[in-house]
Amino acid sequence: MSTPLIKLNSGFDIPAVGFGTWQSKPNEVSNAVEVALRSGYRHIDCAWLYGNEKEVGEGIRASGVPRSEIFITSKVWCTFFSKIQDGLDQTLANLGTDYVDLYLLHWPVALNPNGNHPVFPMNSTGTFDVDASCDLESSWKGMEALLKDGKVKSIGVSNFSQKKLEELLPKAEIVPAVNQLELNIYNPELKLVEYVKSKGIVVEAYSPLGSTNSPLLSDEIATQIANKHAIPVPDVLLGYILAKGMVVLPKSVTPSRIESNLKGALGASQVLTQEDIEKLDSVAASGKQKRFLLPPFGVDLGFDNWP
Numbered sequence: 569m570s571t572p573l574i575k576l577n578s579g580f581d582i583p584a585v586g587f588g589t590w591q592s593k594p595n596e597v598s599n600a601v602e603v604a605l606r607s608g609y610r611h612i613d614c615a616w617l618y619g620n621e622k623e624v625g626e627g628i629r630a631s632g633v634p635r636s637e638i639f640i641t642s643k644v645w646c647t648f649f650s651k652i653q654d655g656l657d658q659t660l661a662n663l664g665t666d667y668v669d670l671y672l673l674h675w676p677v678a679l680n681p682n683g684n685h686p687v688f689p690m691n692s693t694g695t696f697d698v699d700a701s702c703d704l705e706s707s708w709k710g711m712e713a714l715l716k717d718g719k720v721k722s723i724g725v726s727n728f729s730q731k732k733l734e735e736l737l738p739k740a741e742i743v744p745a746v747n748q749l750e751l752n753i754y755n756p757e758l759k760l761v762e763y764v765k766s767k768g769i770v771v772e773a774y775s776p777l778g779s780t781n782s783p784l785l786s787d788e789i790a791t792q793i794a795n796k797h798a799i800p801v802p803d804v805l806l807g808y809i810l811a812k813g814m815v816v817l818p819k820s821v822t823p824s825r826i827e828s829n830l831k832g833a834l835g836a837s838q839v840l841t842q843e844d845i846e847k848l849d850s851v852a853a854s855g856k857q858k859r860f861l862l863p864p865f866g867v868d869l870g871f872d873n874w875p
Contacts, residue, residue, distance in 0.1 A: 571610060571834065574815060576745040577768045578722040580669065583639055584810055585833050586611035587826070588774060588819030594620045596821040601627025605638065607827040613748075613774070613817050614663070615643035615674060616655060617687065621662035629664065641670040643726055643748075644711075647687065649678035650702045652710030656719060671720045672748060673711060676732040677865050678702035695866025704732065705739040712742050724748070724770075730763045731870025737767065748772040751814070752784055752805060753851045754858040755873065761814070772815040777805050779860040789851050793844050799836055802829065807836025808848050 573581035587604040589597050589612065597620045601612060605628065614624045621642070628638060640663065648655030660666060678699040683689020689697035714720040724746035728736070737743065747764045751757055751773035764771050778784040785801050794801045802818075809816035810833055818829040852858075857873055 574770055576722055576770055577743055578745045580722050582770065582815060583611035584815050585609065585830055586613045586641065586815060586817045588817040589614045589620060589624055590618055590819060592620060592819065592821055594623045598623040598627040598630065600821040600826060602630045603823045603826050605631035605633045608830055610637055611639040613641045616659050617643065617645045617674060621659055625662060625664040635665060639669045640665065641672065642668050643672040643674040645674050645687065646677055646679040647681045647689065649707040650681060650699065652714065656714060660719065667719045667721065670722045670724060670746065671711065671714060672724045672726045673707060675727045676704060676869060677867060678707060693866065695864045698867055704736045708736055708740055729870030730760055743767065744769055746770045746772050748774055750775045750859060750861050751809060752776050752778055753787065753790060753808065753848050754778065754784060754856050756849055756852055758849060770815060772817060773809045774817045775860055776809050776816050776818060777802055787851065789847055793847065797839050800832060803832030803836040806833035807840050808845065810837035811840050811845055
């Protein structure tokens with residue numbers, strides 16, 4: 569079963585199932601990436617922040633799959649927003665490739681590049697040290713400039729609410745190709761997804777299974793639907809995203825799970841009914857709304873369900 573492709577507004581195709589590498593330890597991720605590519609994945613999602621891009625590159629090379637057949641996404645971290653090219657150069661060197669297929673602004677907030685920590689500069693209040701001198705417009709201009717030399721094929725954003733997109737889009741010469749968001753049945757962001765799609769931007773879902781020891785895997789509605797179709801609950805959660813026309817980014821370091829996530833997502837997306845999708849859409853509104861990732865930015869990101 570081949571992975572479907574979704575057309576980006578940049579003209580390129582993105583595989584609808586990607587392999588996530590967040591929170592994968594350097595000594596585990598190279599093998600996981602190799603297994604993923606040998607299992608049929610052709611989309612690897614990584615980021616400078618994850619601290620494991622060198623090992624991701626090793627896994628890509630060990631797989632034997634030609635670079636031209638692999639769609640690689642990376643993200644520029646918030647301390648690089650005033651020096652986007654430097655962030656990209658580090659990622660390319662780490663991965664051992666001369667281009668990435670998709671490059672994203674990791675969050676819609678610049679952090680102080682000269683703060684008290686190179687990755688997570690903090691204020692005395694316990695929130696991130698935001699760089700107020702670097703706005704979204706200038707950060708995006710830096711992203712647009714990357715397209716000129718071929719080191720980046722498409723550019724996009726990550727963790728952008730409607731509010732942040734409305735700040736960016738009127739000033740953008742190039743509309744972001746994707747918006748990568750935390751999306752799952754406990755945080756479906758139904759209104760935001762509709763808005764993003766209306767702008768011709770492809771939606772990508774990270775944490776589709778929640779997080780470690782996730783309550784999603786024992787959710788009553790998801791379990792009922794899984795039992796109805798005689799498939800595992802993770803397949804339902806992944807297929808739910810795919811069936812809605814979005815890119816899904818499962819992650820694992822366990823070979824059997826890596827392979828089953830891909831096959832399960834593809835299979836479930838074909839058997840879930842519209843009624844199933846509507847039931848899963850309604851889970852969060854029944855009192856289970858939960859966001860698993862809440863970095864301490866200390867500024868309003870514009871999300872409805874941010875504490």
